[in-house]
Amino acid sequence: MNPDECSEPPPTPCLNCGHELAAPRPNFCPACGQETDLRPPTLGAFLQQFGGAYLSTEGALWRSLKLLLLQPGELTRQYLAGRRKHYVLPLRLYLTISVVTLLLVRVLGGVEVDLATVNGYDPKAANSITIAQGRAGMRKGEFYCTDLPPWLCRQLKAHVDLDAPAFQRQVERFSERFVANLGAAMFVLLPSFALWLMLAYRNRCMRYTGHLVFALHLHAFWFVALAFALPESAWLSAIAVATMPVYTMLALRRVYGGRLGPRLLRAAAISTLYFVTLGLAMLGLALWSLLR
Known part of the structure; x- marks a missing residue:
């Protein structure tokens, strides 16, 4: 048997700090504490690490939630x-x-956005959006703006297509953006x-x-x-x-x-x-x- 086959592998440095690791290689670097086995974990190992460190009954999250909610x-x-x-x-x-x-x-x-309909009109033809005490929307295909600053009315008119379905999409986008x-x-x-x-x-x-x-x-x-x-x-x-x-x-x-x-x-x-x-x-x- 070739004696070289029984020899220990040459020492490798820590990938984090460069410290020479002893043979056999330890699980953690003695200089910086980083793990020496840096292969990507399997999905099961990853979930186990996450659950054990964060979501277990003994974990920091549950201890924190217990104090937060009860005391x-x-x-x-x-x-x-x-x-x-x-x-x-x-x-x-x-x-x-x-x-x-x-x-x-x-x-x-x-987020609750007012898509109110106007009495006596087809719901598809009348939509509105409420901001504070003011309201802007479409009535019979025409844009209206009440109790809002003039500059805001101009901005809304510039941004809103006078087509009712397009205005509906604009309102829906507003809700999504607001929540986001x-x-x-x-x-x-x-x-x-x-x-x-x-x-x-x-x-x-x-x-x-x-x-x-x-x-x-x-x-x-x-x-x-x-x-x-x-x-x-x-x-x-x-x-x-x-x-x-x-x-x-x-x-x-x-x-x-x-x-x-x-x-x-x-x-x-x-x-x-x-x-x-x-x-x-x-x-x-x-x-x-x-x-x-």
């Missing part, structure tokens, strides 16, 4: 206290929940909510990023509540909507503390500022989705 504000407290290893990071948790919810919005609910951009708009609004929190609780020893973490967790719960409000069930929607202010007050108490009276005043001020910001953002999103 308002506790997930934020755990993060601010430095206990982060066993939970999904705030931004990742928010993105995961918001993406799933917005997919459900597109499948189950969508809703997630990005809500994400952009998060820093403003954290800013209102920082102003309302400026006497707390907390950096802006701490308020942002609370905003991410709170919005994540709101998206969960929205998901439960989507099915066509009046009682389920009512419960989902009712939980939002209750949850918010409990989360504020756990994270910021304070007496009930001042907490209610702060919550009212934050809500007013945020809903004004949200309304302007949604109006801008609607116009951008319609006119682009």
